[in-house]
Amino acid sequence: MPFAVTLNLYSQRPDPRWALSPEQDAEFLDRVRSLLLRTPLKARGVAGRTGYRGFTVSSSPDSPLAGPRVLVLDGIVDPGVSAPSFFDPERGLEKWLLSTAGEALAGDVRAAVASLLERPADEAVFSFAGALALTARAGSCVPRAADAPAFVPGLWTGGDVQDKNHCYDYANNQQTGTQAVPGTTHGIQVVFTCPSIQAAAEADGLVQTPDFTRKLRSGEGWYVALALSTTGRFGPDFHWYRQDDDGCWSHKVGGDPPTNCDDSFNAITNPKHCDRGEYDTFCCFMITNGNVKIS
Amino acid sequence: MTSVRAEAVPVEVELNLFSQRPNPTWSLAAPQAEELGRSLASLVQRPARERSPITGYRGFLIRDQPDSGSVRLIRVYGGSVEIPGRGVFLDPDRKVERWLLESAGDAVDPEMRALVLRELEARPR
Numbered sequence A: 001m002p003f004a005v006t007l008n009l010y011s012q013r014p015d016p017r018w019a020l021s022p023e024q025d026a027e028f029l030d031r032v033r034s035l036l037l038r039t040p041l042k043a044r045g046v047a048g049r050t051g052y053r054g055f056t057v058s059s060s061p062d063s064p065l066a067g068p069r070v071l072v073l074d075g076i077v078d079p080g081v082s083a084p085s086f087f088d089p090e091r092g093l094e095k096w097l098l099s100t101a102g103e104a105l106a107g108d109v110r111a112a113v114a115s116l117l118e119r120p121a122d123e124a125v126f127s128f129a130g131a132l133a134l135t136a137r138a139g140s141c142v143p144r145a146a147d148a149p150a151f152v153p154g155l156w157t158g159g160d161v162q163d164k165n166h167c168y169d170y171a172n173n174q175q176t177g178t179q180a181v182p183g184t185t186h187g188i189q190v191v192f193t194c195p196s197i198q199a200a201a202e203a204d205g206l207v208q209t210p211d212f213t214r215k216l217r218s219g220e221g222w223y224v225a226l227a228l229s230t231t232g233r234f235g236p237d238f239h240w241y242r243q244d245d246d247g248c249w250s251h252k253v254g255g256d257p258p259t260n261c262d263d264s265f266n267a268i269t270n271p272k273h274c275d276r277g278e279y280d281t282f283c284c285f286m287i288t289n290g291n292v293k294i295s
Numbered sequence B: 001m002t003s004v005r006a007e008a009v010p011v012e013v014e015l016n017l018f019s020q021r022p023n024p025t026w027s028l029a030a031p032q033a034e035e036l037g038r039s040l041a042s043l044v045q046r047p048a049r050e051r052s053p054i055t056g057y058r059g060f061l062i063r064d065q066p067d068s069g070s071v072r073l074i075r076v077y078g079g080s081v082e083i084p085g086r087g088v089f090l091d092p093d094r095k096v097e098r099w100l101l102e103s104a105g106d107a108v109d110p111e112m113r114a115l116v117l118r119e120l121e122a123r124p125r
Helices: A022-033 A092-099 A107-117 A121-136 A159-163 A167-171 A194-204 B030-041 B092-102 B110-121
Strands: A003-007 A017-019 A037-039 A055-059 A069-073 A076-078 A085-087 A207-209 A222-229 A237-243 A249-252 A281-288 B011-015 B025-027 B044-046 B060-064 B072-077 B080-083 B087-090
Touching: A003 A022, A003 A092, A022 A092, A055 A092, A069 A092, A092 A107, A107 B044, A107 B087, A167 A237, A167 A249, A194 A207, A194 A222, A194 A281, B011 B030, B011 B092, B030 B092, B060 B092, B072 B092, B092 B110
Parallel strands: none
Antiparallel strands: A003 A017, A003 A055, A037 A085, A055 A069, A069 A076, A076 A085, A207 A281, A222 A237, A222 A281, A237 A249, B011 B025, B011 B060, B044 B087, B060 B072, B072 B080, B080 B087
């Protein structure tokens, strides 16, 4: 039995592991040989990913062969750094490896993995590539403001802090716990137009600015940006972004945790040009500071 | 099979759509809460949850107080049900999401309901 299969699932618990029978060994090699599409992608780049992380096929400990070690994930069949990968768009190899698990895998775990394997390989790889883009583009953000807050999602995540502070609270870096709305402190009720929301924010103490190119010294505040959903599918709404101390932008959508990704899961170097999803109309950049009054 | 046992009322549901505007929210009647509890109890565990989009339809949030303790927030999106402290569960055919939308009554107007239904018919973003 030269081949052993490990299903990479857990962090603390041991991953399920089983040996292939001689017939399955032969079928595994036949299936790999039948793959014709080559890809430069490597399946090993799964840093930060949790949950299902593919199958590792390697020589079993009792095998006399110092054989290969192959990682199969998201349709990429990766034999290691010294050889190119193959692409398996239907994820047939992953599905077959799952079918070889036998008693090594509980029925509910098998069903859960099987459902993940229904996702087409190109889509799964795209999501993964999108997540990697954050790391790849981190250097393209330019810090502009000495007072800009740091991106620390944990400060805004969990319980009432997460629920009761929305985008305007987050952009102004104030945990009011009121789901603050521009102008409320000053008795102004906004309507869903850029001028109305801008004017209300100005009443709170924010200042309009044409862009975010000027460096802001200590005491001058930090940049925020306003966008509006006018043709959004679910009706009007608006949304705020803020520039963090690393120069990239982050935002908090309603009661969700903050994120530094746009709707395509890329880092946000400029909210005017990123994928804003529902918030199709870019209104303006503004400067805020620690003294603005919001509620 | 790992399962979730039924929980007691009160149970509040939020349709997670907006950033600045308040999301539609409603409370479940006692029989609905019991039905939801039974439904959650039948789910099987999965290794990871479906990632929700950044904006737009981002699923349902369920707030309950099991054993009259602190409020618990359950997230339902894209065929996944994430229950704090218990794990992530598979929601085949997004049945829990559909049921929650159905439970909204007048809290969600027909136009918005149709838009969310369209989201539920599509593959999770």
